[in-house]
Amino acid sequence: MQKEQIAEVLARFPSLAALTLEEWQEEGISITTVPANFTIDEGEFLENAPLILDGLVRIFKLSSDGREVTLYRLSTGECCPLIASSILGETVYEASACVEKPSMVLNVPTKIYKKWIEKHQGFRQYIFQSFARRLIIMSNLIDDIHFKSIRVRISEYLIEHTSAEDDSLAITHDQLAIELGTAREVISRTLKKMEKEGLLRVARGQITDIQRSRLPAVQ
Amino acid sequence: MQKEQIAEVLARFPSLAALTLEEWQEEGISITTVPANFTIDEGEFLENAPLILDGLVRIFKLSSDGREVTLYRLSTGECCPLIASSILGETVYEASACVEKPSMVLNVPTKIYKKWIEKHQGFRQYIFQSFARRLIIMSNLIDDIHFKSIRVRISEYLIEHTSAEDDSLAITHDQLAIELGTAREVISRTLKKMEKEGLLRVARGQITDIQRSRLPAVQ
DNA sequence: AATAACTTGGTGACAAAGTCACAGATTACC
DNA sequence: GGTAATCTGTGACTTTGTCACCAAGTTATT
Numbered sequence: 001m002q003k004e005q006i007a008e009v010l011a012r013f014p015s016l017a018a019l020t021l022e023e024w025q026e027e028g029i030s031i032t033t034v035p036a037n038f039t040i041d042e043g044e045f046l047e048n049a050p051l052i053l054d055g056l057v058r059i060f061k062l063s064s065d066g067r068e069v070t071l072y073r074l075s076t077g078e079c080c081p082l083i084a085s086s087i088l089g090e091t092v093y094e095a096s097a098c099v100e101k102p103s104m105v106l107n108v109p110t111k112i113y114k115k116w117i118e119k120h121q122g123f124r125q126y127i128f129q130s131f132a133r134r135l136i137i138m139s140n141l142i143d144d145i146h147f148k149s150i151r152v153r154i155s156e157y158l159i160e161h162t163s164a165e166d167d168s169l170a171i172t173h174d175q176l177a178i179e180l181g182t183a184r185e186v187i188s189r190t191l192k193k194m195e196k197e198g199l200l201r202v203a204r205g206q207i208t209d210i211q212r213s214r215l216p217a218v219q
Numbered sequence: 220m221q222k223e224q225i226a227e228v229l230a231r232f233p234s235l236a237a238l239t240l241e242e243w244q245e246e247g248i249s250i251t252t253v254p255a256n257f258t259i260d261e262g263e264f265l266e267n268a269p270l271i272l273d274g275l276v277r278i279f280k281l282s283s284d285g286r287e288v289t290l291y292r293l294s295t296g297e298c299c300p301l302i303a304s305s306i307l308g309e310t311v312y313e314a315s316a317c318v319e320k321p322s323m324v325l326n327v328p329t330k331i332y333k334k335w336i337e338k339h340q341g342f343r344q345y346i347f348q349s350f351a352r353r354l355i356i357m358s359n360l361i362d363d364i365h366f367k368s369i370r371v372r373i374s375e376y377l378i379e380h381t382s383a384e385d386d387s388l389a390i391t392h393d394q395l396a397i398e399l400g401t402a403r404e405v406i407s408r409t410l411k412k413m414e415k416e417g418l419l420r421v422a423r424g425q426i427t428d429i430q431r432s433r434l435p436a437v438q
Numbered sequence: 439a440a441t442a443a444c445t446t447g448g449t450g451a452c453a454a455a456g457t458c459a460c461a462g463a464t465t466a467c468c
Numbered sequence: 469g470g471t472a473a474t475c476t477g478t479g480a481c482t483t484t485g486t487c488a489c490c491a492a493g494t495t496a497t498t
Contacts, residue, residue, distance in 0.1 A: 135300060
């Protein structure tokens with residue numbers, strides 16, 4: 001690892017500030033770019049723990065009949081708690097990962113990763129906070145799936161992925177369906193209804209004119 | 220904390236073996252018995268982190284309209300990762316807890332809990348393994364809710380809670396419904412169908428003659 | 439022992455969501 | 469410009485969840 005590289009990593013992971021130069025020079029630490037659609041399948045053995053410097057990685061589960069649930073996504077400055085837990089708990093990595101946007105990743109051999117966590121309080125805290133966030137987000141996901149209608153879940157997704165400035169979203173019904181763990185037809189039908197009510201407009205691969213303020217927020 | 224008490228705790232939490240006598244004498248560490256139905260509501264501030272010595276505690280989420288999902292249960296020798304994460308990540312405890320069987324609990328003030336984790340490798344590993352298990356179990360739960368029919372989920376529950384020796388289970392439809400995060404009527408209907416097919420027999424508050432080997436396992 | 443209050447389970451009608459099997463429409467690309 | 473791939477729409481159906489009851493059994497109360 002070169003000095004400029006280290007500086008770049010530290011900009012995204014300030015919790016690694018306490019590492020010495022010798023620690024950075026250990027065998028196996030590297031930065032790689034991973035192309036979109038690169039996939040790691042459930043059950044694979046991992047030699048390196050990734051820290052995401054840039055890009056977007058989706059972590060998901062495959063069901064027995066080949067469908068997917070998105071568990072969470074990782075982007076700049078994030079680690080994968082499931083990988084961390086599998087390293088620290090010495091269990092298999094029980095999910096799949098798919099690179100959605102070309103990503104830049106700091107690869108840390110699992111042994112070194114473990115050592116960092118044990119040795120450096122700042123990094124340890126960072127990892128724990130990631131766990132915390134993830135458990136809460138996952139329980140909220142369970143909550144959502146259980147208690148919210150798709151209409152509300154779609155609305156919330158739209159609100160979260162648009163802004164006051166940009167009231168449109170480039171996404172296909174299929175993508176949105178995978179996103180929310182439902183079927184494409186359900187998305188199509190619901191969007192169509194919402195269009196009839198004047199809450200938004202649908203076009204091929206795009207949702208426009210999203211009336212953020214009028215979308216149902218609860219129930 | 221007295222010596223016999225410490226020994227009892229260590230029997231359930233061997234990962235605490237490295238604690239010194241002085242550490243055990245710190246202010247605030249205590250063992251309490253908690254009666255059934257004692258409840259901690261979502262959002263409450265916690266002064267102590269519980270380690271379960273004995274009993275059964277259900278951790279669940281309340282939805283906006285008052286229904287519940289069971290996230291997980293804690294029994295002998297277990298800690299609550301959501302509490303651990305809220306302590307370590309300094310966030311609010313975002314779930315509710317309800318004591319199902321009268322429980323014996325080691326209460327550790329959050330500051331001391333944190334210190335133990337930072338200081339003692341064994342305990343730290345134990346906590347991380349709990350995280351790992353929990354994340355995986357929760358993602359399996361998402362998987363189940365999403366992809367498995369209730370019939371299969373009921374079957375799996377029955378198989379898990381009976382044995383070759385004891386083919387009956389004392390549980391009401393309502394309890395089973397809460398367990399699986401569904402409605403009582405759905406359980407009643409499904410059990411009735413399964414009874415007609417000779418897979419089991421239903422009685423008030425009991426399911427008997429469970430044909431474990433004939434219950435559907437997948438799909 | 440009679441009554442009331444509570445628990446547990448059963449049912450029918452309906453709504454919401456997921457599944458299946460298509461059929462058009464649009465776009466991409468030789 | 470024609471073909472393939474992708475994206476969306478639709479109808480029929482199943483499963484699951486919701487609602488509003490009722491009936492039978494259990495426990496408490498007097």
